[in-house]
Amino acid sequence: MDTREDEKTGRREDEMLGGREERAYSGSELMACVAARELRDGEVVFVGIGLPNLACNLARRTHAPGLVLIYESGAIGAQPERLPVSIGDPSLVTGSLMVCSMADVFQCFLQNGRIEVGFLGGAQVDRFGNINTTAIGDYASPKVRLPGAGGATEIAIHAKRTLIIAKLDRRAFREQVDFISSPGHRARGRSRADLRIPGAGPTRVITDKAILAANAETGELELAALYPGVTVDEVRAGIGWELSVRESLEVVAAPSAEELRALREDVKVE
Amino acid sequence: MDTREDEKTGRREDEMLGGREERAYSGSELMACVAARELRDGEVVFVGIGLPNLACNLARRTHAPGLVLIYESGAIGAQPERLPVSIGDPSLVTGSLMVCSMADVFQCFLQNGRIEVGFLGGAQVDRFGNINTTAIGDYASPKVRLPGAGGATEIAIHAKRTLIIAKLDRRAFREQVDFISSPGHRARGRSRADLRIPGAGPTRVITDKAILAANAETGELELAALYPGVTVDEVRAGIGWELSVRESLEVVAAPSAEELRALREDVKVE
Amino acid sequence: MHGGNSVSRTASKVVSMRNAVAQHVRDGDVLVIEGFTHLICFAAAHEIIRQKRRNLTLCRLTPDVIYDQMIAAGCATKLVFSWAGNPGAGSLHAFRRAVEAKPPTLAIEEYSHFGMVARFSAGAARLPFWPLRDYQGTDLPVANPQIRSITCPYTGAAIATVPALNPDVTIVHAQRADADGNTQIWGLLGVQKEAAFASKRVIVVVEELVDSSVIRADPNRTIIPGMIVDAVVVEPWGAHPSYAQGCYDRDNPFYTAWEAISRDAERLQSYLDEWVYGVADRAEYVRRQPQLVERLTARRAMSGEVSYGY
């Protein structure tokens, strides 16, 4: 986890949404709330910077006080007093429960199967949840060179489930990604079971307009829930494949007053 | 390294040797001096308890103040204030330069090739310096079950050179050992080079009567030096194969006054 | 964003040794009580003996006096190890009687120290094997067919392998932990971290239960995180006759005395009758030897402090 999603989602002004003035919220605030609700109390979460960090700290402040935050930098049980800018921020260390080497993070925690939830983001996501964080265009002669996999490959493989955070955009949500940095539910035609990948993969894709979820049989991402006031056509406009829509479509609740208060006062989102 | 050698060598009364009263010394004191003289200043030594511990601390107090003592328990640069009874003694930790996990000891120090000298001992030593610390008789139904290899296998393989410490005895120095726990210069007919063993093997076998050393071509242990007043026949009486004797036989010097003082006062040998 | 020990999932991890053993150690388990000379949890072994666990596979680099007692008490059917002596004092005679019997009454699976460390490392990393450059020219791979080899995909060289060791339960003694099991150890670390991460269940036994704020003040000292710990037992002097750096010294006279005790099977049983079956728990064991505290309590040798500020 790193700042990939931050680069993609967090760096432009959010328009304010919501009905009444006192409950107005930004798109990022809604995404943070939606992601936080996916986390259960006591779970062990591999945290990234940006929206995942907001979501984890929001969940700790609301329904999941026993969430264990682990950063790939080696901080275990972090309680940052400020919003960390990087996953190696010193505030993740001060007052944490444990600091270990990165060899231990990847071997004893991640590969060991101790991580219950991982967050992923990326420049390109395909219909099976495969992610490209490596390069746009040809790998050897890229049009745009992206940062690369970082820890996302092994998070995608070993976390018991992952949450993908990405804003809808036809250039991002594509039939096929140019490069598979992190495997989804089917990679180059092979299922996770076939590839002997232990984790369940991306159970939810949290976008700025809707939640996508994988079809249990095919592994294809489908529209599972809409944000308040969003139409199916608006979602389809941001997706580069023929999106399936579930029959019983959930509607996501707007952020509650308590969620917004916690997000703005405790988590200190600016 | 452990207390194998202690069990074999240190638990009976030493007779006092030497010519004049003020220079009288025990057999163990002489062995400790001979072993200490094999260590060069600045070398990194994997230390065992018993005679190796005496020898290392004597060397530090005389000609090799920069000797780095490493114990397989994880104490690096130990400066024990008392004679440790075990290789995990707390006195090896207090005031040491570093304490690391045993995984680091074996991987980052020993397998990495950072250990220059290792000490070995054992119930049986054969003509090529192979050592048995495992079992007398058949492995599956042993006559005497010995403690086992401990760290001696990997010390014998990875230390740049090893020193074997053992008292002469026909039951101990045998044509063949019942079980090879630690490889010498030729094991089951194959040379160290052939077996891709990195270390040079046992360059010296320090006994209570003489020093044996390996023939550079054949790897066979030969008589290289006699202790004061010892005859070749006395040595042969303690060895179970036809011992070759080097043409230019060295004579080992008796412990100097300074060696005895350091051993008795600084190293505090009882 | 601070706010107390919000990581604890439950406060109920802190239990008595009796309850920890009753709940987490079962007949037939693959059991590890680790600690290389340092922090060997005799208190747990004695409780396991009292509760008459049977058919255990005991794993340790150095079976030490602790497993000699458990073998003598009839707990074990198999031993996995690398060096079975009494450091500085002699043999483990209960072990020797069992292995030298015709036929042997104890099965063994034997490695070198590096091999055992590598097995725990593989277990902790959930890899099926661990590679090591070892065993060439020795008879160990003949004695133990679990020692195998692999061909390096880069150099073509043969590299030895050992299989992962994933115990059912691992017991680790430590200087201190918080109520959630976040555990700090200093001095010799042995293979405790690897054994704990390799294990299905983990019991931590500590000299001192501390507030989470003590742990959080120095997070680099934490060796085992609470998230992998099932039970926390507070048992001062629980490692005697081994030692706890900063707390009490090794009882070398006891280790020396074990040579004569264990050499005589009847005397060994008398020892168990008096000091294991004959006491209710570790507290009584300590109470009945008041000289231990006087003889072995550690002098202080302070570490100094560092700052974690930013």
Place this chain on the structure above:
Amino acid sequence: MHGGNSVSRTASKVVSMRNAVAQHVRDGDVLVIEGFTHLICFAAAHEIIRQKRRNLTLCRLTPDVIYDQMIAAGCATKLVFSWAGNPGAGSLHAFRRAVEAKPPTLAIEEYSHFGMVARFSAGAARLPFWPLRDYQGTDLPVANPQIRSITCPYTGAAIATVPALNPDVTIVHAQRADADGNTQIWGLLGVQKEAAFASKRVIVVVEELVDSSVIRADPNRTIIPGMIVDAVVVEPWGAHPSYAQGCYDRDNPFYTAWEAISRDAERLQSYLDEWVYGVADRAEYVRRQPQLVERLTARRAMSGEVSYGY
């Protein structure tokens, strides 16, 4: 048996950064300056740029601003890495210009973080490879044929492998060391221990040179032993704009500013002219920004002490 620092083989390990780089960093070297966000030794990178080293193969998990500067300065012909972004701020534009050029002017060899950590672990253990359960379903093994696989001799499963990384020289920044290079680090440890043990030569750069007695008071904090260290450089603020836990905070505004600086090749060269070529050493770099000390000096957050007595 105590008696001073009898382990030092020589007192001459303590040298200036200029001398350390002149003596130990050579054209064509495989060079590692590690530190995951924490303790990234910019002081060493700037001296390497000033001394105009060429044809370096630079290895790091996160090339970060430090390697973006070295790439811009023309030091590197190859980059070995796993994540090449500017954490929290954007891209490494010198890196991107080199890799997006037709044809690219910088060769790359790319892994994931776990893969890079595994390469250093193998190097430190002097194993030719390291096994990891990774890369299934990804295009990384296609992009990088050094990512291979092996068949487990116990389960028959295919396990990925990466080759050992054994650098010519590794530079590690740390809070403190003694004159022999016994080095203590707290806070994030990254892969510094593994990189140092993997390397042919090791330079340690410290915020503070301390007496050996400080190291010996808390030996569990030592990450790198002096016996593998070739040079010790004392360079306060040597990790700026990264940070040193307990000493100074990360300069986040600088990282943010790098986005605009590095996006413009000319502006980047002006930066190097002023802050790298334009200063003699790190002391001058710090002297010319007096506000750094005021802005970034860490508050204290003390660890507490433990006892190592027996």
